[in-house]
Amino acid sequence: MVERVVILGAGMAGLAAALTLGKRGFDVTVIERDPAPPELPIDDVFAQWERKGATQLRHSHVFLGRLCSILHAQHPDLLAELKAAGAREIPFPESLPSPLRDHFAADAQDADMTFLFSRRTTLEYVMRRHAAANGRARFLSATGAIGLSFAEEKPLRVTGVRVRDAAGERDIACDTLIDATGRIGPVNDWLKAAGAPITEEVSQAGILYYTRHYALHPGASEPERDKTAGAGDLGYLKYGVFPGDNGRFSVTLAVPEIETELRKIVVEPEIFDRICNALPGVRRWLEPSRSAPVSKVFSMGNLANVWRNFSRDGVPHVLGYFPVGDAAMRTNPLYGRGCTISFISAALLADVLEKESDPASRLIAYEARLRTELHPFYLSMARQDAMAIRRARNERDPAHRPRLKARIIRHFAENGVVPATRGSLAVLRAFMRGFHMHEPPENFLKRPAILMRVLAMWMRPKFLKRHLYPPFLGPGRAEMLALAERRE
Ligand SMILES: Cc1cc2nc3c(=O)[nH]c(=O)nc-3n(C[C@H](O)[C@H](O)[C@H](O)COP(=O)(O)OP(=O)(O)OC[C@H]3O[C@@H](n4cnc5c(N)ncnc54)[C@H](O)[C@@H]3O)c2cc1C
Numbered sequence: 001m002v003e004r005v006v007i008l009g010a011g012m013a014g015l016a017a018a019l020t021l022g023k024r025g026f027d028v029t030v031i032e033r034d035p036a037p038p039e040l041p042i043d044d045v046f047a048q049w050e051r052k053g054a055t056q057l058r059h060s061h062v063f064l065g066r067l068c069s070i071l072h073a074q075h076p077d078l079l080a081e082l083k084a085a086g087a088r089e090i091p092f093p094e095s096l097p098s099p100l101r102d103h104f105a106a107d108a109q110d111a112d113m114t115f116l117f118s119r120r121t122t123l124e125y126v127m128r129r130h131a132a133a134n135g136r137a138r139f140l141s142a143t144g145a146i147g148l149s150f151a152e153e154k155p156l157r158v159t160g161v162r163v164r165d166a167a168g169e170r171d172i173a174c175d176t177l178i179d180a181t182g183r184i185g186p187v188n189d190w191l192k193a194a195g196a197p198i199t200e201e202v203s204q205a206g207i208l209y210y211t212r213h214y215a216l217h218p219g220a221s222e223p224e225r226d227k228t229a230g231a232g233d234l235g236y237l238k239y240g241v242f243p244g245d246n247g248r249f250s251v252t253l254a255v256p257e258i259e260t261e262l263r264k265i266v267v268e269p270e271i272f273d274r275i276c277n278a279l280p281g282v283r284r285w286l287e288p289s290r291s292a293p294v295s296k297v298f299s300m301g302n303l304a305n306v307w308r309n310f311s312r313d314g315v316p317h318v319l320g321y322f323p324v325g326d327a328a329m330r331t332n333p334l335y336g337r338g339c340t341i342s343f344i345s346a347a348l349l350a351d352v353l354e355k356e357s358d359p360a361s362r363l364i365a366y367e368a369r370l371r372t373e374l375h376p377f378y379l380s381m382a383r384q385d386a387m388a389i390r391r392a393r394n395e396r397d398p399a400h401r402p403r404l405k406a407r408i409i410r411h412f413a414e415n416g417v418v419p420a421t422r423g424s425l426a427v428l429r430a431f432m433r434g435f436h437m438h439e440p441p442e443n444f445l446k447r448p449a450i451l452m453r454v455l456a457m458w459m460r461p462k463f464l465k466r467h468l469y470p471p472f473l474g475p476g477r478a479e480m481l482a483l484a485e486r487r488e
Contacts, residue, residue: 002027003353006161006174007137008145008187010034011054013325013342014180015127019075020350022136029172030137031163033144037125042085042246046121046213054182056120056333058298059211060242060252063116063123065436067340070347071116078130085126086245087118092432097422098227099468104425113432119213119244123339142166148177148190156196157319157359176320176353180342183326188308196317198310203382205303205332206389207238207254210266212273213295216247220291223284230281232473233388235395237262237275237480238334241285248294249285251276254334256392257301261481271484272297278483279474305385306330307378311367319359322349322366329374331381340437344373376440395477416458417445419468427453 003026007014010032022028034053037045051057068089071079083089092110093101116123131137143165151157160173179187192198216222222243231240238254253275255262265271273293276282285291307329310317325342352366394400402410420427430450434441445451457465474480 003175004173005029005176005178005353006031006172007178007180008161009053009180009182009185009325009327010128010139010141011180011182011325011342012124012127012339013182013327013346014178015124015131016343016346017178017180017324017349018131018137019078019127020346021353022131022134023074024350024354026176026353028137029174030131030139031143031145031161031172032139032141034141036139036141037128042122042125043248045125046119046248049121049125054124056183056300057124058121058213058295059209059300059333060240060250061118061120061123061339062242062336063118064336064340065113065115065432066438067343068114068116069112069438070340070343074347078127081130082116082118082123082126085118085122087116087122087126088243088245090115090117090243094225096428097470099422100425100428107429109429109433112438113429113436117243117245119248119250120339122245140165145181145187148187148194150194153319155316155319155360156191156194158321174320176322178349179321179323179327180325181327183306183330185327187321187323187327191318191321196310197312198308198317199312200309201307201378201382203305203385204257204389205305205334205381205385206257206392207303207332207334208257208263209298209300209303209333210253210255210272211250211298211300212269212293213244213248213250214286214291215294216249216291217289218247220289222249223290227471228281228284229470229473230285232279232281232470234474234477234480235391236477237474239276239279239282239474240334241282249291251282251285252334256389258389258392258396262484265484267297267299269293269297275480275484278480280472303333304330305332305378305382307375309367311364314364316360316363319363322353322363324349328370329378331377332385335381335435337377337381337437341374341377344437345370348373376442377437380441412458415462415465416454418470419460419465420454420457422470423457423465423468424453426450427457 005026005028007017007030010030018028018030034051037049092113143163145161146164147162149160151159158177160171162171240252242250324345331337348369356362421431430444433439
């Protein structure tokens with residue numbers, strides 16, 4: 001008998017799981033609380049698709065090299081549809097810092113470091129259409145899961161889901177339930193209430209997200225990719241320009257939670273743009289001759305790094321249940337990893353479900369593979385965010401003098417790692433493999449040859465590496481606050 005898989009949630013992870021398992025012959029039903037996407041042109045989809053269940057939908061998204069590699073290897077037909085809808089692949093040479101452009105020599109692994117640029121609405125809309133059109137999954141839209149049913153066994157075994165739609169409530173039986181209900185999905189709480197002692201590792205991202213979208217004027221082009229960085233970290237503010245599809249782009253300002261003054265005002269469109277115009281890498285995108293805003297400023301908080309444990313000492317807490325995407329783990333969105341994690345977890349799960357049939361062995365094998373592949377990203381993000389939160393706090397205190405260890409680490413990063421990634425293709429490639437999620441992010445410094453190059457750069461006198469520092473990223477905190485708070 002064909003295994004009946006029910007997937008809760010048609011966001012990024014639910015769609016990735018539906019595509020992957022549908023191709024491998026599972027009987028897939030996707031249950032999604034929000035209405036189906038409207039049949040409209042892609043820009044109208046952005047404006048009109050009602051997606052209360054995925055409130056990050058209209059925030060900037062970038063898609064990493066590992067996700068592109070998975071699309072090339074496993075879903076080339078989907079990739080072709082995405083490109084036809086306006087999504088763009090940006091190969092490694094096009095994202096090189098200018099000091100490296102002139103000496104570039106191609107390498108086979110460069111293909112792994114291709115970005116995909118697209119609005120999240122475009123990506124999700126095309127994925128959804130693709131999964132439904134190929135008959136690989138049936139979709140029940142505007143249908144919310146409101147509870148689970150279990151067999152009277154220990155550990156708990158999930159046997160189905162109770163749903164509610166316009167016609168009323170009913171039960172849907174399944175052999176396997178995949179939880180793709182995202183960052184605020186209810187399933188974890190249901191399992192805990194039913195007696196599964198699921199545990200969580202949680203650390204705060206420490207930032208709030210503010211995003212505004214813009215359209216290039218007809219005939220206008222994006223600024224040339226040169227020395228000016230389109231993203232930067234000023235301590236009291238992180239920012240990035242995110243090129244999209246079909247002449248659209250967005251800007252995200254990530255404000256530390258502790259920056260209460262800035263948080264209050266940045267949501268005003270006029271102040272948002274004023275701040276952007278003080279950032280050289282953003283200003284040129286916003287020139288009135290080039291583009292105009294097409295949205296309000298969207299804001300989002302409650303951002304955390306989360307890792308969930310579904311077994312202990314090799315004993316599963318629940319059977320017939322598998323979390324993918326944000327339901328399994330989350331990381332600070334600024335690093336653009338969530339959708340890639342959705343695809344990786346869906347692919348790992350499909351492999352395990354295909355190879356194993358015993359429900360307990362399945363959960364243990366899946367969790368072990370998740371831990372090996374993805375837990376290092378959780379740990380690294382938690383460490384990095386803790387450092388960023390400390391830095392933001394210190395930025396507010398003019399009397400603050402960092403300790404020696406903190407000064408050395410910062411000096412090494414600013415005068416070793418940064419110029420090395422801007423001056424050596426080998427170092428940049430090693431760094432970007434972690435950035436694009438092909439290997440744990442901190443691995444690059446564990447390679448002796450790379451570490452030697454970074455250390456040599458650190459030791460090099462400043463006047464010999466002046467050209468390898470990034471250009472001016474933006475004003476200091478006091479200057480920016482004065483500029484933002486000025487009443488016109
Ligand atoms: C501000 C922000 C910016 C981000 N930027 C990036 C980026 O640049 N790159 C990147 O890769 N990732 C980014 N992410 C992360 C990315 O958005 C998520 O990791 C990704 O959406 C996870 O997919 P998911 O399917 O697990 O959850 P979601 O995409 O959130 O989907 C969950 C789905 O479950 C449905 N659902 C919930 N409850 C029920 C229920 N009871 N019954 C039925 N359906 C239900 C919801 O309606 C929703 O459709 C960002 C996240 C945030 C918050």
